[in-house]
Amino acid sequence: MTESYPRLAARTLRFTLGIPRNLTVSPDGATVRFIRTPDGVTRSGALWEYDVATGEESLLADPVDVLGGADEDLSPEERARRERSREGAGGLVSYDVDGTGRWACFPLSGRLFAIHLGAGAVRELPASGAVIDPRLDPTGRHVAYANAAGELRVVGVAGTDDRALVSPDSATQAWGRAEFIAAEEMDRFRGFWWAPDGRSLLVERYDDADVQVWHIADPANPDQPAVEQRYPAAGTTNSTVTLWHVGLDGEAPTEIVWDHEAFEYLARVDWSQGHDPVLQVISRDQRSSLVLEADPATGATRTLRELTDDAWVELSSAPRRDAQGRLVTLEDVADRRRVCLDGSPVSGDEWQVRSIVTIDEAGILTTASAEPTEVQLVRFGADGSAEVLTEGAAVHGAVAEGGTTVVVRHGLDSSSATISVHAGDATGAIRVLAEPAPFTPEVEIVHLGERDLRAAVLFPRDHVRGSRRLPLLMDPYGGPHAQRVLASGRMFLEAQWMADQGFCVVVADGRGTPGRGSAWEREIRDRFAEVTLQDQVDAVAAVAARFPDDIDPERVGITGWSYGGYLAALAVMARPDVFHAAVAGAPVTEWRLYDTCYTERYLGHPDEQPDVYDANSLLPLAPRLERPLMLIHGLADDNVVAAHTLRLSSALLAAGRPHTVLPLSGVTHMTPQEEVAENLKLIQMEFLRQQLA
Template sequence: MTVSYPRLAARTLRFTLGIPRSITVSPDGATVRYIRTPDGVTRTGQLWEHDVATGVETVLVDPVELLGDAGEQLSAEERSRRERSRESAAGLVAYDVDATGRWACFALSGRLWAVHLGAKAVTALPSVGAVIDPHLDPTGRRIAYASGGALRVIGVDGEDERALVSPESETEVWGQAEFIAAEEMDRHRGFWWAPDGKSLLVERYDVAPVETWFVADPENPEREPVAQRYPAAGTDNAVVTLWHVGLDGSRTEVVWDHDAYEYLGRVSWTPHGDPLLQVLTRDQTSSQVLSVDVSTGATSALRALASDAWVELTAAPRWTPDGRLVTVEADSSWRVVVDEVPVTPEGWQVRSIVETYDDCVVATASDEPAEVQVVRFGFDGSVTSLTEGEAVHNAVVGGPTTVVVRSALDAVGTTVTVHREGVAEPASIAVVSEPAPFDPRVTMLRAGEDDIRTAVLFPRDHQPGSRRLPVLMDPYGGPGAQRVLASARAFLEAQWLADQGFCVVVADGRGTPGRGPAWERMLHHDFAGVTLDDQVVALHAVAEAYPDDVDTSRVGMTGWSYGGYLSALAVLRRPDVFHVAVAGAPVTEWRLYDTCYTERYLGDPRTQPEVYDRNSLIPLASQLERPLMLIHGLADDNVVAAHTLRLSSALLAAGKPHTVLPLSGVTHMTPQEVVAENLKLLQVGFLKEHLNA
């Protein structure tokens, strides 16, 4: 039986299962380790090892063998952590290796496990409660892990398990990243080992000041609602502090001006110098890079960053091996800065730092927004691109070995290659992902005066000029996410939508990543204006490029999360352009979204209510003239279902017909096969009906 594309995409986690991930390279470059599922449809990640000299791949950890018939059980804390990181896989989803390359550790089914890498022996260690985010000390002697609000430690031999620091109230947690850090600052860790393995920096947070919201399960009214501390815009955040904790449980608070710099954004601790922090003000217009004297807890400001809009948290500050400070900062471009001097040229947008040396950094960077290359930037101004082509690359380095992950536009698929200094031909690590059922046919355009990167897809059987098709805009469109990338896999769903009888347009307007600081900050205080205007510009450019192939009297929009907000906004504000919309998990009232994200772009609703009113969908309810479908998971703890319910109530009060599709038990992600398949089919049916497709 033929499996539909939506079901296959859900089954394969959008064709990512079977691709090596969480790649690490041993310090001597001899061994590459990674998580990979056994095939393209099994969600259970295994830990693998690739011998660089021989090319032999070996399974180190198979969760099925370890757990047997009992299967995997996840704690509520682990489910929440995976929701924050958008993790849908099972089995091993993370692991850690010590700096000596002797030991690895991981959490599985709430238990702690250690791997002796030389003997390839896996052992379950004694642990207390549900194990969260274990990490080895760099010397390979101990493992620290979070559990039950405490940070605990145990020897790799299973001896001396104990709590280093424990909560003193029900609202206090040690060793984990708070909701805001994990959801909006891309910081998922809550503790960091000292290079000598004798102490740690540990986050402590207290959610007592944070409002309690309740996420109910309407399908099962006998169940109590889940209480959740949710820091909505304009309300109190958790109180976050950082402590230096010795193995004997001694602790010293790391001191900085918490009143001025509320957010702990980045932490790093390497052998090359004192620990480094990056802290951020609540309004995110000012940030400091601090060094820490762990003996006293005192901090010293090394770098001050400021912006009239917001300071973006990028790669964690770090030291070069010879002790110079490296940061990624914004001027005309995102640039690597060494001891206050930019060392990367204008025009290259640095996205991440792969490795830092005395004379250069290896980074991922773009000189064309849709492409991501691995580049060596010399501190003497030299630029050496280590990759090339219309593709998206990433890399991991260990000693003389570099592993490059590549996804290109010319074919669906990912390659993982191992490059060893002195060896001419790279080796390959096997990718066992499910083959895609088709290749997307993507045309890249530059729309309007701003050269908005725009991808256009027609049905694969479409003959140019044979018929004018309805247009389906398929954006994310907001800050922090880029859709138009030189990766064929990124357009599989867009191609499937096009094959249903649409010209599908994906456009990355102002505010999306890849174009530099000024571009990203153009939507400051103006989500509703800038991001919608750019979708209109992209539509007009496509219509001009394909006058005989698109029908602008039949235009729809569909999207999820920010894309859902933008889709609903399109039919509410521009019914002259957009004729139908499907809005999935839309933010409809920004006062209901979290502090860090929302205040970064729209300011504080307590002092700038007019900005929130101008960007809310609720006041626009009476303007609805076009068909609108709202979809929302009732278990969503990120964009809570109240967003859709409040807009629906406002539409009903205004007498405006609309469609609401509630998804029982579904969070902000929809990985379930049946749900994902039927959801897509219902959306397409709704769009085709109202666009006469």
């Protein structure tokens, strides 16, 4: 019996298993190391290396061998960390290599392991408590790690002298770990950074004492107590975050000092060879940010750059020094995200720079977009020159070191990835072992409406144009900081499967999504509901006009998850004239229940702008529902908690509006369980088929 696409997608983690990840290049450029599962359905990753000269791959550490066949045992803290990073795989999911290229280390089942890369010998190092995020010092002498008890500890690579460098003073403190907001909303998952000489570290300490306690219950198992979680909802108190210089010599740590009242968030930290550490802090309203240089000995800081924005300062790659000591930043200047040297832009008007890959004598290697749906590799020089290294309808990423560049390409012509290794004139490839997708999406990327919205249109693969008019299914995310319409076939596998069920599926990126400039992104400030919904309405009208013989505008559905779930529920309640049925998964329904950093960035503080929160809430719209709506929510979701769906359902019930609620017991914001993921998609599609028949 052939497996359904939803079951196969869940089993393969959307066809990502078997693709090399966490790629790093040794300082001399001779070796590429990476994590890869043995095939496209096994979730347990192993550590591999690729010899650039010979093209040979070697297995360095297999979790099955390391654990002797035992199952993994993860601490609650490690599970929470993986939930923040949306990590669905197992086995080795992270590792670190020292600056000499002699040692690597990794956590596995809460234990600490090191491997001598020359000899290939794996050893377990003594460690106290469940190990979190171990990292080697650049000289290869010590491993530092955080643990579930809130300590930051260090142990020699030979397995000697395991000791705590700093320990919490209370149960609400933790050293060496990123707090909830940093990991969930600022893409900072680290909590400590080694000095280049390996003799000291910068270490975050957070204290959740003043953060409100929420309780995540499991109604399916009433004999189990609710899990307590510190959750900083919009308008409430955040974690208290400080940064400390901690030496290996046992001396008392030195606090790195800045104005915490004015700049509440620690956003980025970098400590490059030959320079004092550079950090970026940002105000709670995120309209002001400082790039600071810290003196580790005294804790004093001085301002290198001050960034301001009337809406918000965008966080991207960490500010850092180049070899000449110039400060390299990504900044929004004249509606372009640009590479800046000491505040002066060196990337031109053609490019929206997305991230800094590496900085070396050849220039500043970046990912950048001229066309929003494509991501290329571009190297910028201090003189303003731009060398474009990739081309075509594809999304490219890279790592580079020591004259070797590894390029990861996802294109519209394939549903998998290719990974090429470039060193001088030689080119090699690292094997991709992903499970082949059962089909290749037939995607047409179009520009829609007066705002030139980027959208992907997919028809059933057996559809003959003009032969019949299909129901239209909108499948957006639609919110800020996430882009769905990219030139990558794998992005549209699920959309193609949904189309094959008898729909024209359209994925449209509206205002607020990345890649179109700062003005485009900031259109959604204070106006989530108005702006993001209008762009979906415009996309429906434009695509219906573009394909009049293939789309029935009287049968329009919409589905989405997270912000996409918010947008789907909003659409069917606010615009029943356009949208005739909706499936809303894990929707934010009341923004006062979502976290501080994300929500206040876009909607301000709820005490200062209550009318903005009211205007963007779904709860007041409940009496207007007249179309079929299915709400889906994981009851173990600790990001968009189930209270969002329950409160909307209560408001709908109070207004006498029929609707469907599908609670998912034990499911978080992700749905990795195969059976749940499969049946969930099948139920959604059956609901939409019935309502749009």
